[in-house]
Amino acid sequence: EKGGYEHFMRKEIHEQPASLRQTLSGRIDLDRGAVELDLEFPKGYLSSVEEIQFVACGTSYYASLYAARLFEEIADIRATVSIASEYTFDGGRDPWRTLTIAVTQSGETADTLGAIRRAKRAGAQTLAVTNMLGSSVSREVKNSVFIRAGPEIGVAATKTFASQVTTLALLAVYLGRERGVLSPSDARSILEDLRGLPGGVQQVLDNEASVKEAAVAYQDSDAFFFVGRRHGYPVALEGALKLKEISYDHAEGFAAGELKHGPLALVTDNTPVLAVLTDGGNIPNTVNNLVEAQTRGAPAIGAISESHEIDSLDVGFEVPDAGLFEPLIANVYFQLFAYHVANEKGRPIDKPRNLAKSVTVG
Numbered sequence: 001e002k003g004g005y006e007h008f009m010r011k012e013i014h015e016q017p018a019s020l021r022q023t024l025s026g027r028i029d030l031d032r033g034a035v036e037l038d039l040e041f042p043k044g045y046l047s048s049v050e051e052i053q054f055v056a057c058g059t060s061y062y063a064s065l066y067a068a069r070l071f072e073e074i075a076d077i078r079a080t081v082s083i084a085s086e087y088t089f090d091g092g093r094d095p096w097r098t099l100t101i102a103v104t105q106s107g108e109t110a111d112t113l114g115a116i117r118r119a120k121r122a123g124a125q126t127l128a129v130t131n132m133l134g135s136s137v138s139r140e141v142k143n144s145v146f147i148r149a150g151p152e153i154g155v156a157a158t159k160t161f162a163s164q165v166t167t168l169a170l171l172a173v174y175l176g177r178e179r180g181v182l183s184p185s186d187a188r189s190i191l192e193d194l195r196g197l198p199g200g201v202q203q204v205l206d207n208e209a210s211v212k213e214a215a216v217a218y219q220d221s222d223a224f225f226f227v228g229r230r231h232g233y234p235v236a237l238e239g240a241l242k243l244k245e246i247s248y249d250h251a252e253g254f255a256a257g258e259l260k261h262g263p264l265a266l267v268t269d270n271t272p273v274l275a276v277l278t279d280g281g282n283i284p285n286t287v288n289n290l291v292e293a294q295t296r297g298a299p300a301i302g303a304i305s306e307s308h309e310i311d312s313l314d315v316g317f318e319v320p321d322a323g324l325f326e327p328l329i330a331n332v333y334f335q336l337f338a339y340h341v342a343n344e345k346g347r348p349i350d351k352p353r354n355l356a357k358s359v360t361v362g
């Protein structure tokens with residue numbers, strides 16, 4: 001059932017080109033620059049929405065952070081993200097014009113279910129983005145969009161993160177077109193980047209040996225810091241979560257610009273800094289932040305857009321051209337890095353201590 005892989009996590013990381021193809025299948029109309037999704041909101045509703053609220057936990061929360069930025073950029077709409085257990089929507093000024101989107105792989109996360117119920121009670125429209133049709137969250141809402149990642153057995157979410165961000169990007173394009181703020185040609189270029197994702201992820205997977213080499217070299221570090229900007233920031237948070245949950249090493253993600261506002265005090269020659277250095281994420285400033293860490297002796301590991309060359313890094317991984325989605329591809333390097341660090345340490349990768357695949361208590 002693990003198809004020759006030692007762990008489900010590695011199998012699921014490698015399934016991403018195929019699962020992303022499933023996520024996209026039949027949903028892109030390149031000629032019209034449009035996205036096809038089965039959504040049944042009242043007529044005209046989507047173009048009247050004024051605010052999107054995402055509610056989610058863990059990896060799904062990071063996928064939502066990535067998506068909120070996409071919604072603002074692509075669909076020109078205000079988008080906020082709440083950790084589901086911290087969500088307190090009371091209806092606001094105009095609940096009807098608020099669309100609350102629950103992002104949940106399992107559809108069974110108690111905190112997310114509680115948040116979507118609260119939104120409904122306050123009068124908001126609701127939508128679920130989930131891997132499990134028929135799940136508790138999808139039964140609670142009128143509309144669900146299925147991420148189609150296929151079953152994910154490893155406790156660590158991997159392919160579902162990629163499919164969540166991809167589905168949410170489709171939704172952002174859909175909304176941008178509905179609202180009349182996104183031209184067919186701009187939509188087409190985003191959709192072309194999405195269509196290139198499976199190939200881009202495959203290029204990263206083909207580089208696994210070099211990621212393993214870095215994991216072996218740095219596995220005994222005191223801690224690992226992940227940094228990024230814009231869409232690279234949620235990917236830094238996700239990279240750190242993946243590493244800590246399966247390797248049990250201390251890992252933290254930061255907005256790259258925040259390093260100098262405190263975390264730099266933690267940086268030593270035994271704390272590698274892993275950075276997302278992709279186009280659109282202000283590479284020069286992020287490199288400056290990295291240099292500050294390197295000055296304190298920290299090794300610098302970067303996932304870099306293929307169009308750039310940065311000589312000062314200790315390790316560089318190439319990220320193929322993918323527009324807004326380069327950080328999503330960079331994330332696959334972080335997944336592999338976390339996997340190989342944990343594997344070198346002999347951790348029970350698919351079932352880390354103290355964790356469950358779906359968290360059904362609040």
Ligand code: M6R
Binds near residue numbers: 156242
């Ligand atoms: O099923 P959900 O997406 O609602 O789960 C939310 C989190 O429990 C989940 O993303 C968790 O953080 C991951 N398994 C971590 O890899």
